[in-house]
Amino acid sequence: MSIALRSAEVMLAADRASRALGIELRSAGPGTGEVTMVVRPDMANGWDICHGGLIATLADTAFAVACNSYGVLSLAAGFDITFLEPGQVGDHLLARAGERAVKGRTGVYDVTVFRLRPDGTPGDPIAEFRGRSRNVGRPILD
Amino acid sequence: MSIALRSAEVMLAADRASRALGIELRSAGPGTGEVTMVVRPDMANGWDICHGGLIATLADTAFAVACNSYGVLSLAAGFDITFLEPGQVGDHLLARAGERAVKGRTGVYDVTVFRLRPDGTPGDPIAEFRGRSRNVGRPILD
Amino acid sequence: MSIALRSAEVMLAADRASRALGIELRSAGPGTGEVTMVVRPDMANGWDICHGGLIATLADTAFAVACNSYGVLSLAAGFDITFLEPGQVGDHLLARAGERAVKGRTGVYDVTVFRLRPDGTPGDPIAEFRGRSRNVGRPILD
Amino acid sequence: MSIALRSAEVMLAADRASRALGIELRSAGPGTGEVTMVVRPDMANGWDICHGGLIATLADTAFAVACNSYGVLSLAAGFDITFLEPGQVGDHLLARAGERAVKGRTGVYDVTVFRLRPDGTPGDPIAEFRGRSRNVGRPILD
Numbered sequence: 001m002s003i004a005l006r007s008a009e010v011m012l013a014a015d016r017a018s019r020a021l022g023i024e025l026r027s028a029g030p031g032t033g034e035v036t037m038v039v040r041p042d043m044a045n046g047w048d049i050c051h052g053g054l055i056a057t058l059a060d061t062a063f064a065v066a067c068n069s070y071g072v073l074s075l076a077a078g079f080d081i082t083f084l085e086p087g088q089v090g091d092h093l094l095a096r097a098g099e100r101a102v103k104g105r106t107g108v109y110d111v112t113v114f115r116l117r118p119d120g121t122p123g124d125p126i127a128e129f130r131g132r133s134r135n136v137g138r139p140i141l142d
Numbered sequence: 143m144s145i146a147l148r149s150a151e152v153m154l155a156a157d158r159a160s161r162a163l164g165i166e167l168r169s170a171g172p173g174t175g176e177v178t179m180v181v182r183p184d185m186a187n188g189w190d191i192c193h194g195g196l197i198a199t200l201a202d203t204a205f206a207v208a209c210n211s212y213g214v215l216s217l218a219a220g221f222d223i224t225f226l227e228p229g230q231v232g233d234h235l236l237a238r239a240g241e242r243a244v245k246g247r248t249g250v251y252d253v254t255v256f257r258l259r260p261d262g263t264p265g266d267p268i269a270e271f272r273g274r275s276r277n278v279g280r281p282i283l284d
Numbered sequence: 285m286s287i288a289l290r291s292a293e294v295m296l297a298a299d300r301a302s303r304a305l306g307i308e309l310r311s312a313g314p315g316t317g318e319v320t321m322v323v324r325p326d327m328a329n330g331w332d333i334c335h336g337g338l339i340a341t342l343a344d345t346a347f348a349v350a351c352n353s354y355g356v357l358s359l360a361a362g363f364d365i366t367f368l369e370p371g372q373v374g375d376h377l378l379a380r381a382g383e384r385a386v387k388g389r390t391g392v393y394d395v396t397v398f399r400l401r402p403d404g405t406p407g408d409p410i411a412e413f414r415g416r417s418r419n420v421g422r423p424i425l426d
Numbered sequence: 427m428s429i430a431l432r433s434a435e436v437m438l439a440a441d442r443a444s445r446a447l448g449i450e451l452r453s454a455g456p457g458t459g460e461v462t463m464v465v466r467p468d469m470a471n472g473w474d475i476c477h478g479g480l481i482a483t484l485a486d487t488a489f490a491v492a493c494n495s496y497g498v499l500s501l502a503a504g505f506d507i508t509f510l511e512p513g514q515v516g517d518h519l520l521a522r523a524g525e526r527a528v529k530g531r532t533g534v535y536d537v538t539v540f541r542l543r544p545d546g547t548p549g550d551p552i553a554e555f556r557g558r559s560r561n562v563g564r565p566i567l568d
Contacts, residue, residue, distance in 0.1 A: 011188035017196055020184045042162045045206070046153035052218045053199025054159055060195035064187070076194045077532075078224035078558070080364050080506065082416060083217075084387040101396070101409045103368040106503075108412045110394070112385070125385045128392045130414055132366060132504070219390075220416070222364065222506050224558060226529040243538070243551045245510040248361075250554045252536070254527070267527045270534045272556055274362070274508060295472035301480055304468045326446045329490070330437035336502045337483025338443055344479035348471070360478045362508035367501075 004028040004069035007140045011068055018061045021054065025065065031099030031109075033065025036116070039091045050087030052127075059111040059129035062095035066109050067133040071141050074107060079131040087126055092116040095129075107133035146170040146211035149282045153210055160203045163196065167207065173241030173251075175207025178258070181233045192229030194269075201253040201271035204237035208251050209275040213283050216249060221273040229268055234258040242272075249275035288312040288353035291424045295352055302345045305338065309349065315383030315393075317349025320400070323375045334371030336411075343395040343413035346379035350393050351417040355425050358391060363415040371410055376400040384414075391417035430454040430495035433566045437494055444487045447480065451491065457525030457535075459491025462542070465517045476513030485537040485555035488521035492535050493559040497566050500533060505557040513552055518542040526556075533559035 001009075008028035012018060018035070021043070026034040037058045045051040060076065067074040087093060097111040111129040114122035143151075150170035154160060160177070163185070168176040179200045187193040202218065209216040229235060239253040253271040256264035285293075292312035296302060302319070305327070310318040321342045329335040344360065351358040371377060381395040395413040398406035427435075434454035438444060444461070447469070452460040463484045471477040486502065493500040513519060523537040537555040540548035 013188070014186075014190065015188035015193070016184045016186050017193035018187070042158045044156075044158050045160070045203075046155070046157040047215070047217070048156065051157070051159035051199060051202070052221075053195065053202035056198045056202070056221075057193060057195025060193070060198070061187075073189070075189070075228075076225055078222065079194075079198075080220065080222040080414070082220035082390075082392055084385055084390065084392075086217075100394075101368055101412050103408075106366070106368065108366055108368075110384075124387075128385050128414075130364065130412075222556065224532075224534055226527055226532065226534075242536075243510055243554050245550075248508075248510065250508055250510075252526075266529075270527050270556075272506065272554075297472070298470075298474065299472040299477070300468045300470050301477035302471070326442045328440075328442050329444070329487075330439070330441035331499070331501070332440065335441070335443035335483060335486070336505075337479065337486040340482045340486070340505075341477060341479025344477070344482070345471075357473070359473070359512075360509055362506065363478075363482075364504065364506040366504035370501075 003071045004030055007068050007071050008065045010140055023058060023061050028065050028069055030069055031066055033062045033097045035062045035065060035095050037093050039087050039089050041089050044089050052083055055087055055113055055127050056081050058093060059095045059113050062097035062111045063109050063131035066097035066099060067107050068140060071139060072135060073138040073140055074133040074135045077132045077134045079129055081127055081129045083127050085126050094122055105135040109133060145213045146172055149210050149213050150175060150207045152282055165200060165203050170207050170211055172211055173208055175204045175211060175239045177204045177207060177237050179235050181229050181231050183231050186231050194225055197229055197255055197269050198223050200235060201237045201255050204239035204253045205251050205273035208239035208241060209249050210282060213281060214277055215280040215282055216275040216277045219274045219276045221271055223269055223271045225269050227268050236264055247277040251275060287355045288314055291352050291355050292349045294424055307342060307345050312349050312353055314353055315350055317346045317381045319346045319379050321377050323371050323373050325373050328373050336367055339371055339397055339411050340365050342377060343379045343397050346381035346395045347393050347415035350381035350383060351391050352424060355423060356419055357422040357424055358417040358419045361416045361418045363413055365411055365413045367411050369410045378406055389419040393417060429497045430456055433494050433497050434491045436566055449484060449487050454491050454495055456495055457492055459488045459523045461488045461521050463519050465513050465515050467515050470515050478509055481513055481539055481553050482507050484519060485521045485539050488523035488537045489535050489557035492523035492525060493533050494566060498561060499564040499566055500559040500561045503558045503560045505555055507553055507555045509553050511552050520548055531561040535559060
């Protein structure tokens with residue numbers, strides 16, 4: 001198994017928050033990561049659309065998969081998210097993360113959150129997320 | 143009851159996501175809002191600290207209280223968050239939102255997430271969030 | 285000449301700020317744009333590196349080329365920039381903009397600022413910029 | 427003279443970019459800074475309003491005054507800016523920076539850019555900026 005996949009599995013096995021939200025790993029590679037989530041009724045906000053914070057949480061998990069994919073612990077220093085359209089209860093969402101730049105201990109990762117079509121392919125993007133990571137230099141794997 | 147408080151109560155009564163996370167309203171005023179959350183074990187990420195997305199979710203709810211406090215529906219266009227220190231399981235967190243600027247349909251709101259001290263007063267800030275809202279012009283209250 | 289190139293030329297012909305900074309158009313296409321700038325001594329800040337605001341200005345011009353490339357006026361609603369390494373006096377910089385997502389009147393564009401190598405090819409990225417645009421619906425060309 | 431004012435004066439005396447734009451120091455204190463700029467014709471973009479990058483440059487200089495006000499060198503790691511209304515040629519602008527949070531080597535500073543009224547008092551905000559600084563630990567003053 002690749003270092004990226006092993007790092008993602010070690011991380012997600014202990015990630016109770018992602019598990020409670022039903023977030024599942026779809027792929028991990030060097031500088032990349034994909035996770036999915038189905039918008040449940042208990043993820044809706046007061047306007048009956050998916051709470052923006054939970055869309056950000058999904059994207060943040062994809063970001064964590066990507067920025068930890070080299071087997072060295074990185075933490076989120078922060079992120080920015082732009083919402084393009086609301087998520088609806090029942091939507092199957094995919095967050096796809098890719099590395100934009102790494103310089104020293106700082107990384108910049110982009111994550112697009114897509115609504116999946118019935119055939120499982122990505123449809124329209126519903127949010128664009130950019131994460132800023134900080135490599136803390138500690139190995140993830142033994 | 144003030145328009146701000148009534149708007150917050152209408153919104154939060156229907157906000158299943160915030161309820162599932164145990165987020166509670168502490169105050170609402172014109173352009174302001176405060177909500178609290180206790181970091182539960184099922185909110186920890188793979189590094190055993192509070193998932194950053196859930197800290198953002200707490201801040202996003204405070205932002206929603208503040209930007210909807212005039213009784214007119216506003217939605218989040220996006221936000222930026224900077225993490226200053228990790229949240230720990232068991233922490234009592236307070237997110238305090240205030241209005242920075244409103245121009246036309248666009249609003250800018252700042253939210254600080256604090257760890258509460260045992261006496262219930264805000265301790266160190268653990269995250270700084272800035273939300274961008276879009277007023278959609280529809281009344282919240284009948 | 286393409287709509288993208290004609291729109292860029294109309295815009296930049298009137299852009300005295302970009303001209304004063306020596307910013308030059310290199311390319312424009314649908315949703316894309318590239319501009320260059322040489323870091324002059326009068327662009328250095330108090331630490332003798334290129335003022336970050338001017339790196340942002342270069343990126344903002346590339347963003348304007350890209351988000352106006354369909355011949356319809358778009359304005360910047362805001363942007364975020366992360367600095368990866370300093371620009372030095374004498375550096376030849378390239379800002380390359382691409383469209384990430386457009387939904388309704390809102391657009392998200394990414395711009396990477398590169399230091400050019402002596403042979404004119406992009407070297408290391410020195411900054412990552414993400415612009416948020418608002419289409420105001422007015423044609424640029426007659 | 428205070429450490430904040432001395433640090434600002436040392437920094438700005440060498441800041442050729444700010445000088446070329448006519449940026450002037452108005453005040454500096456612990457964690458704060460104010461600078462002014464008049465929008466000249468050569469600061470207009472292709473739509474005949476002040477280039478957004480130069481508004482960001484003004485705000486970035488105010489941010490630099492504030493984050494260097496303790497006499498220890500800090501550099502910008504990045505910033506976010508939201509434009510609320512355009513600057514016009516002839517406008518007198520004021521950028522007012524304040525510290526929001528500092529934790530370890532990371533700082534968060536907010537800057538509001540105001541259009542000044544004829545009597546010199548701040549009128550409407552035209553932009554909201556948030557800077558992220560990184561303290562590099564080197565003293566500014568001898």
